[in-house]
Amino acid sequence: MQNLTLILLLAAMAGGAFFMGRRRSFAVVGGLAHSARLHSLPGYYGYFTLIWCLLPALGLFLVWVLVEPKVIVALIIESLPGAQRTMSAGELNLLVNNIQNLAAGDAISGEIDAVMRDAADRYNDYVAASRRMLAALTLGIAGLGGAIALRRIRPEFRARNRVEQVVLYLLIAASSIAILTTVGIVLSVLFEAIRFFREVPLTEFLFGLSWSPQTAIRADQVGSSGSFGAVPLFAGTLLITAIAMVVAVPVGLMTAIYLAEYSSSRVRAVAKPLLEILAGIPTVVYGFFAALTVAPWVRTAGESIGLEVASESALAAGLVMGIMIIPLVSSLSDDAIHAVPTAMRDGALGLGSTRSEAMVRVMLPAALPGIVGGILLAVSRAIGETMIVVMAAGLAANLTANPFEAVTTVTVQIVTLLVGDQEFDSAKTLAAFALGLMLFVVTLCLNVIGLTFVRKYREQYE
Amino acid sequence: MTETKITEEEAVPEARRVETDGVPAAQKPNGVAAHTVVERVAELGEKTVGEVRCDNPFIVTENVDVYYGDNHAIQNVTLEIGKSEVIALIGPSGCGKSTYLRCLNRMNDSIESARVTGTITLDRQDIYGSDLDPVALRARVGMVFQKPNPFPKSIYDNVAYGPRIHGLASDRAELDEIVHTSLDRAGLLKEVKDRMDEPGTGLSGGQQQRLCIARTIAVNPEVILMDEPCSALDPIATARIEDLIDELSRDYAIVIVTHSMQQAARVSQRVAYFHLGRLVEVDETNRIFTNPQHKLTEDYITGRIG
Ligand SMILES: Nc1ncnc2c1ncn2[C@@H]1O[C@H](COP(=O)(O)OP(=O)(O)OP(=O)(O)O)[C@@H](O)[C@H]1O
Ligand SMILES: [Mg+2]
Numbered sequence: 001m002q003n004l005t006l007i008l009l010l011a012a013m014a015g016g017a018f019f020m021g022r023r024r025s026f027a028v029v030g031g032l033a034h035s036a037r038l039h040s041l042p043g044y045y046g047y048f049t050l051i052w053c054l055l056p057a058l059g060l061f062l063v064w065v066l067v068e069p070k071v072i073v074a075l076i077i078e079s080l081p082g083a084q085r086t087m088s089a090g091e092l093n094l095l096v097n098n099i100q101n102l103a104a105g106d107a108i109s110g111e112i113d114a115v116m117r118d119a120a121d122r123y124n125d126y127v128a129a130s131r132r133m134l135a136a137l138t139l140g141i142a143g144l145g146g147a148i149a150l151r152r153i154r155p156e157f158r159a160r161n162r163v164e165q166v167v168l169y170l171l172i173a174a175s176s177i178a179i180l181t182t183v184g185i186v187l188s189v190l191f192e193a194i195r196f197f198r199e200v201p202l203t204e205f206l207f208g209l210s211w212s213p214q215t216a217i218r219a220d221q222v223g224s225s226g227s228f229g230a231v232p233l234f235a236g237t238l239l240i241t242a243i244a245m246v247v248a249v250p251v252g253l254m255t256a257i258y259l260a261e262y263s264s265s266r267v268r269a270v271a272k273p274l275l276e277i278l279a280g281i282p283t284v285v286y287g288f289f290a291a292l293t294v295a296p297w298v299r300t301a302g303e304s305i306g307l308e309v310a311s312e313s314a315l316a317a318g319l320v321m322g323i324m325i326i327p328l329v330s331s332l333s334d335d336a337i338h339a340v341p342t343a344m345r346d347g348a349l350g351l352g353s354t355r356s357e358a359m360v361r362v363m364l365p366a367a368l369p370g371i372v373g374g375i376l377l378a379v380s381r382a383i384g385e386t387m388i389v390v391m392a393a394g395l396a397a398n399l400t401a402n403p404f405e406a407v408t409t410v411t412v413q414i415v416t417l418l419v420g421d422q423e424f425d426s427a428k429t430l431a432a433f434a435l436g437l438m439l440f441v442v443t444l445c446l447n448v449i450g451l452t453f454v455r456k457y458r459e460q461y462e
Numbered sequence: 463m464t465e466t467k468i469t470e471e472e473a474v475p476e477a478r479r480v481e482t483d484g485v486p487a488a489q490k491p492n493g494v495a496a497h498t499v500v501e502r503v504a505e506l507g508e509k510t511v512g513e514v515r516c517d518n519p520f521i522v523t524e525n526v527d528v529y530y531g532d533n534h535a536i537q538n539v540t541l542e543i544g545k546s547e548v549i550a551l552i553g554p555s556g557c558g559k560s561t562y563l564r565c566l567n568r569m570n571d572s573i574e575s576a577r578v579t580g581t582i583t584l585d586r587q588d589i590y591g592s593d594l595d596p597v598a599l600r601a602r603v604g605m606v607f608q609k610p611n612p613f614p615k616s617i618y619d620n621v622a623y624g625p626r627i628h629g630l631a632s633d634r635a636e637l638d639e640i641v642h643t644s645l646d647r648a649g650l651l652k653e654v655k656d657r658m659d660e661p662g663t664g665l666s667g668g669q670q671q672r673l674c675i676a677r678t679i680a681v682n683p684e685v686i687l688m689d690e691p692c693s694a695l696d697p698i699a700t701a702r703i704e705d706l707i708d709e710l711s712r713d714y715a716i717v718i719v720t721h722s723m724q725q726a727a728r729v730s731q732r733v734a735y736f737h738l739g740r741l742v743e744v745d746e747t748n749r750i751f752t753n754p755q756h757k758l759t760e761d762y763i764t765g766r767i768g
Contacts, residue, residue, distance in 0.1 A: 352624065
């Protein structure tokens with residue numbers, strides 16, 4: 001039986017279980033009219049039966065589907081003649097693969113001998129047997145579960161509590177998916193980074209002033225042992241982030257003040273969505289805007305006043321990144337200002353403040369924690385931003401504070417380390433994980449601080 | 463154990479309940495409800511009963527109308543408020559007391575839909591005139607709000623806020639002096655003089671409200687408007703504020719909105735009764751509470767209009 005058919009059958013049984021559970025609940029109190037004597041609403045008895053019917057069967061199904069291939073392969077290897085059983089793991093793997101392909105009727109590499117054909121037939125037999133067993137067991141358990149649940153239905157049985165318990169577990173499971181994934185990613189990055197630090201000392205990575213990750217591919221190559229000092233990368237990241245914040249914070253904050261205090265509701269109705277559109281532009285678009293429009297413009301502007309400007313400058317990337325972040329800063333600040341109770345504003349105006357005095361002396365200080373939190377979130381966004389800097393900031397790992405020079409950032413280097421053909425366990429590739437880990441730690445800290453600020457100011461007025 | 467369930471039996475009386483509400487209001491035992499809103503408006507009449515004028519008027523409002531969009535919230539109100547008198551505005555909820563009060567310091571300006579017509583003068587100066595700066599006006603007409611709203615700053619900075627923005631003190635010593643006297647007059651100094659640097663939001667509700675009053679008098683206004691200043695306070699804190707109002711009434715004209723008849727009787731010299739946007743009756747407090755001229759006023763103060 002096909003797995004899909006089985007699933008559909010299960011679904012049908014579950015539906016049936018629901019209605020039977022409901023019917024049964026009426027029956028145990030002696031008819032629809034007496035349903036008031038039930039502890040829970042009749043539907044809960046239906047759901048309770050459904051859960052008993054579905055969950056154990058589904059659990060069995062999943063385990064079976066996961067374990068089945070391994071068991072069958074083990075059985076096949078067991079049954080192979082002695083010669084093949086002494087093969088190396090790699091060869092054995094290939095053989096099993098061929099057998100599986102043969103069984104499925106696909107083309108295979110190498111020639112087919114009687115042993116393999118035999119094994120393939122057996123493979124097919126095993127699969128068919130497994131499917132039959134699976135179907136029988138699953139449907140059996142579903143029926144059994146449903147029957148047990150039906151027998152437990154009594155007027156005083158607390159079906160609602162049971163069902164809500166199961167729903168609770170479901171919700172927990174759903175929310176753990178995101179958390180577990182994050183933990184998984186962090187752990188894998190962490191382990192790869194540890195492998196990197198076995199080859200390159202942590203101190204060199206953290207404090208080294210030169211970054212040139214070209215390692216020798218062949219042992220006889222000269223002068224390319226690679227140096228992995230991450231300082232220039234973090235300096236570059238910092239420089240570009242700083243430029244971005246210099247653009248985004250004043251502009252974003254002033255936008256927020258205008259929108260929150262001075263704009264009429266008509267302007268606000270138009271401006272807010274427009275800003276949100278700005279936030280929705282893909283960063284690649286910002287990237288080529290930076291590389292093709294802003295960078296040449298910065299270069300000519302710099303040259304016209306006699307400055308030496310690299311065609312890929314930190315300034316161009318930072319400017320565009322700043323523009324990208326404006327909506328984030330302005331909308332979070334706007335929210336923070338709006339969260340200050342109008343009573344504050346009325347109080348200030350009632351004492352004879354002008355609107356700007358009320359804003360500067362009362363509203364902004366009250367909203368400050370929220371605004372700071374928003375800015376920190378924006379910084380961590382800027383640090384993690386990749387596309388704009390890849391396209392506009394360049395690849396040269398210069399250690400400089402001059403915004404007219406080309407610099408590179410952590411994210412750009414991660415990209416360049418991983419594109420192209422690489423040995424996966426070379427120091428060069430592993431360096432990407434170390435950089436990723438550092439980046440993660442930095443943005444995590446910023447986010448934690450930012451969110452703490454935001455939360456603190458929320459509590460203030462509740 | 464069955465409270466979570468709605469049975470078919472229960473559903474039926476629910477439907478019947480709707481029908482009981484359909485019974486005409488006139489048949490209800492409570493006599494007040496027999497009047498419909500339309501009859502009430504007819505009862506209002508065009509003219510305010512009692513004495514709207516006073517000796518030595520300081521604030522004069524003539525034929526004031528306020529509209530919120532299409533909602534005619536204040537209709538043709540004429541009233542004089544004297545120097546150093548306490549006048550209480552009373553009336554059922556939604557009758558426009560706050561709206562009228564907010565006209566007097568132009569706080570309605572910040573409501574986009576609000577429109578004020580008629581003339582309001584403060585010390586013979588038209589406060590809606592084009593040459594008048596609403597910011598300067600609000601320094602002369604202070605306001606205390608229903609809910610205490612201290613700024614999230616220290617107690618000292620709360621009181622110093624007004625003097626600072628108006629440049630009332632030339633140095634720190636002078637500012638200290640203003641802050642201390644204001645707190646003292648608001649009856650708060652003893653309680654807070656050792657914790658001037660703590661946030662004003664950390665005080666109790668009654669203390670916060672007195673802080674707000676101190677903040678208002680620190681600007682040295684000529685009039686203080688109070689919109690239900692005690693509605694968020696317990697009886698003891700209320701009594702303290704009422705004493706304070708008594709004190710302050712020697713130097714300031716005070717306009718107070720209140721829902722408490724006792725409070726109006728205790729603190730005010732005159733009472734103005736508003737109803738559905740109209741000023742129904744104004745008179746000396748004694749007269750209003752012992753011998754109201756208008757039927758509506760009588761109904762309200764005897765508790766027959768909620
Ligand atoms: N900001 C506003 N925008 C539109 N309409 C308003 C606004 N403020 C008040 N109103 C309307 O004006 C009328 C009078 O309201 P107001 O707040 O002055 O009543 P009130 O007498 O102070 O009532 P309460 O005793 O409940 O405080 C009401 O009908 C109200 O709906
Ligand atoms: Mg009011």
